[in-house]
Amino acid sequence: MTTKAQNRTTPLTVISFALVGLWLVLAAFPFIWTLWGSFKVQADFFSKADWTNAIFGVFTTAETGGPFTGKGYYGAWVQEEFWHSALNSSIVVFFTVCISLTFGTLGGYALARSGFRYAFWILMAALVFRAMPHITLVSGYLLPFFEWNIWGILPTTIIVLVAINQPFTLWMLHSYFQNIPKDLDESAMVDGCTRFQAFRFVIVPVMWPGVITTGLFSFLLAYNDFAVTSMLLSGENETMIPAIASFLGTTQVEGNVMFAVAAVVSATAPLFVLILFFQRQIVSGLTAGAVKG
Amino acid sequence: MKHRTFFWFILPTLSAMILFIALPIVSVFIQSLYVQHEQVLVVSESCGPFGCTETTSIDAEATAKIREEQPLGQFNGLKTYTNRSHLAFAEVGEAWRESQDWGTFLDAVMDLPFYKALIFTLTYTAVVTPLVLVLGLAIAVGVNKLPKVIKGPSIFVSLLPFLVTPLVGSLILFWMVDGDGIIGATLQILFDDPSLSLKASTPLTWIMLMVYGVWHTLPFSFITFYAGLQTVPQDTLEAAQIDGASKWQTLISVVVPHLMPLVAFVTLMLLMDNFRVFEPIVSFSAQAHATSLSWFIFNDLRESGNPLYGSAGATSILTIIGVVILLTPVLIRTWRDFNRKVH
Numbered sequence: 207m208t209t210k211a212q213n214r215t216t217p218l219t220v221i222s223f224a225l226v227g228l229w230l231v232l233a234a235f236p237f238i239w240t241l242w243g244s245f246k247v248q249a250d251f252f253s254k255a256d257w258t259n260a261i262f263g264v265f266t267t268a269e270t271g272g273p274f275t276g277k278g279y280y281g282a283w284v285q286e287e288f289w290h291s292a293l294n295s296s297i298v299v300f301f302t303v304c305i306s307l308t309f310g311t312l313g314g315y316a317l318a319r320s321g322f323r324y325a326f327w328i329l330m331a332a333l334v335f336r337a338m339p340h341i342t343l344v345s346g347y348l349l350p351f352f353e354w355n356i357w358g359i360l361p362t363t364i365i366v367l368v369a370i371n372q373p374f375t376l377w378m379l380h381s382y383f384q385n386i387p388k389d390l391d392e393s394a395m396v397d398g399c400t401r402f403q404a405f406r407f408v409i410v411p412v413m414w415p416g417v418i419t420t421g422l423f424s425f426l427l428a429y430n431d432f433a434v435t436s437m438l439l440s441g442e443n444e445t446m447i448p449a450i451a452s453f454l455g456t457t458q459v460e461g462n463v464m465f466a467v468a469a470v471v472s473a474t475a476p477l478f479v480l481i482l483f484f485q486r487q488i489v490s491g492l493t494a495g496a497v498k499g
Numbered sequence: 500m501k502h503r504t505f506f507w508f509i510l511p512t513l514s515a516m517i518l519f520i521a522l523p524i525v526s527v528f529i530q531s532l533y534v535q536h537e538q539v540l541v542v543s544e545s546c547g548p549f550g551c552t553e554t555t556s557i558d559a560e561a562t563a564k565i566r567e568e569q570p571l572g573q574f575n576g577l578k579t580y581t582n583r584s585h586l587a588f589a590e591v592g593e594a595w596r597e598s599q600d601w602g603t604f605l606d607a608v609m610d611l612p613f614y615k616a617l618i619f620t621l622t623y624t625a626v627v628t629p630l631v632l633v634l635g636l637a638i639a640v641g642v643n644k645l646p647k648v649i650k651g652p653s654i655f656v657s658l659l660p661f662l663v664t665p666l667v668g669s670l671i672l673f674w675m676v677d678g679d680g681i682i683g684a685t686l687q688i689l690f691d692d693p694s695l696s697l698k699a700s701t702p703l704t705w706i707m708l709m710v711y712g713v714w715h716t717l718p719f720s721f722i723t724f725y726a727g728l729q730t731v732p733q734d735t736l737e738a739a740q741i742d743g744a745s746k747w748q749t750l751i752s753v754v755v756p757h758l759m760p761l762v763a764f765v766t767l768m769l770l771m772d773n774f775r776v777f778e779p780i781v782s783f784s785a786q787a788h789a790t791s792l793s794w795f796i797f798n799d800l801r802e803s804g805n806p807l808y809g810s811a812g813a814t815s816i817l818t819i820i821g822v823v824i825l826l827t828p829v830l831i832r833t834w835r836d837f838n839r840k841v842h
Contacts, residue, residue, distance in 0.1 A: 229657070234656045236672060252677060252680055257685070319500045338775075366519055451782075
């Protein structure tokens with residue numbers, strides 16, 4: 207119920223509205239600007255003399271005949287073979303998400319149902335592992351991986367990303383399973399199920415909302431990773447994010463910055479779609495750990 | 500749950516974590532005790548009509564052979580930790596003795612690569628974390644008052660900077676603050692200085708990186724606080740109003756205390772994430788003015804052809820120690836909570 211007193215305009219309200227407005231502009235503008243600019247030529251995207259060039263595409267019209275050009279995208283996807291990196295990215299992300307969810311549900315369920323002291327220690331260790339910068343672990347991988355000759359291939363990277371993902375997945379699913387009443391699987395066990403059968407036939411059918419939310423975050427971790435993929439993958443197996451980083455080195459010299467701009471927009475597009483469809487799950491996932499403490 | 504069943508359920512995830520997180524830490528530690536082989540040098544004497552000259556050349560074959568046989572390098576003990584690129588006790592001590600005031604001492608310390616990275620990482624964490632907390636709360640309170648129709652879209656827009664790939668997000672900003680980009684060019688006009696470049700000066704680079712940090716992590720605190728605001732009990736709010744509290748007073752004395760557990764959680768997450776700041780430095784090519792611990796390790800490993808495993812290992816161990824120190828208060832608190840629940 208809102209009363210008149212609550213709706214009264216005070217300086218505080220004005221300030222907070224202004225702040226929200228400012229934030230929304232700051233959050234959205236860089237993306238809109240880069241998306242729009244990716245269809246221009248470099249002289250327009252970096253238009254020092256007159257910023258309206260970037261909007262109307264004066265140089266783009268002069269160079270290509272129209273106000274929009276797909277040259278950057280052609281250069282990135284076809285010339286620089288960005289499609290190859292995109293393919294690698296989808297393989298890595300798909301397998302990372304599937305494997306880490308499988309491992310995570312089993313482990314998270316066990317932790318949620320076990321009151322033993324070692325369950326607590328596993329969770330604490332996971333918290334410390336979660337806080338470790340990924341690059342510190344990478345420095346431990348390189349030498350053994352070179353020795354065993356498994357450096358540079360996709361499966362190695364997938365399993366490493368799965369492992370790095372585990373602490374987070376465990377915490378998330380552990381707190382989700384704790385919210386599923388114990389009686390559910392325990393009554394199944396009274397009826398003669400083994401623990402695994404109870405899990406398979408009683409818990410699995412009701413766990414999907416939590417698993418999907420966790421899966422979204424596993425996806426983001428694998429998709430956004432730069433430290434692991436850039437150090438552990440060889441040139442031809444590169445995923446999208448390290449590919450963009452290496453574009454920077456090569457294209458800046460050749461004056462093909464627009465290739466990198468197009469690649470950046472292409473890499474952001476899937477995330478945009480993800481937020482569009484899963485906004486509610488992402489928000490609930492972000493706050494899940496918080497509300498339960 | 501029986502110990503046996505627990506073991507089988509936890510086995511896959513535990514073995515993944517032991518193999519790829521716990522063992523690498525051990526491997527990093529062992530690496531940090533070794534140092535690369537030096538190149539095998541051959542001294543050969545060539546005598547000509549004007550006397551003999553000694554030339555030193557690298558025996559590539561022998562060097563490759565010894566590196567092949569002992570990939571770890573030669574044992575170096577803890578010397579890597581104390582050398583000039585890491586803790587640099589000797590250099591710091593010298594700077595302490597020789598410098599007259601704090602300014603010169605800090606300058607001398609900032610020249611040492613490890614301290615340069617450490618100081619930036621700590622400053623970044625210490626500046627970005629509180630800013631994000633306060634601004635996030637302010638925006639959450641603002642959005643909470645918006646009409647329902649705008650709430651959804653505004654949350655959608657806010658999620659973008661948080662979920663975007665850090666490398667990509669910082670690149671987008673980097674192009675905009677470029678001297679020829681829209682923000683960079685506007686700043687040049689505003690300050691009437693055509694040579695103004697955010698990339699060329701150390702303080703401006705630091706500010707730019709921190710602005711990126713706030714932009715990137717603000718949505719997380721905003722959304723968590725926004726969710727928390729939905730659970731503030733209406734009765735208490737009304738009671739405060741009846742007692743004549745102003746909006747500001749209500750916010751400070753009712754809403755903020757209610758959100759305190761959330762503040763602790765958000766602070767913990769922000770500390771962990773800010774401490775590993777890495778990608779923006781790559782994107783902004785800011786290494787000349789600002790390096791972080793993560794970037795320092797990355798750079799050692801990137802050393803083309805001859806990665807400095809020992810040096811990277813030592814920095815990694817020091818970073819891990821830093822993370823543990825950062826987490827100690829949380830770990831102690833969780834331990835107490837757990838004990839209270841059990842007994």
